[in-house]
Amino acid sequence: MRAASLNANVGACYAQAILRGTQEPTITKLSQVCVANNISLPFVMFCFEMSPETRRLFELMESDPTARDDILELLEWKQALELFL
Secondary structure, X not given: OXXXXXXXXXXXXXXXXXXXXXXXXXXXXXXXXXXXOOOOHHHHHHOOOOOHHHHHHHHHHHHOHHHHHHHHHHHHHHHHHHHHO
């Protein structure tokens, strides 16, 4: 734990304090720890891994709300169509 915290320059006991419940992590520092230690932030937060393609899709959708809405509509139509097949 100490090494993970030191790699991220967040204080020697930061990761251990989070696990003990004595420290509430900020998203910035948690991301910093993950990046510095080559750990997936989505896995730490949600207990699942994102493929590079899924991560790219999220990035593109966040950068273009119109495209995001279009993709959601397309997926909803596909789901509705599958109900009738």
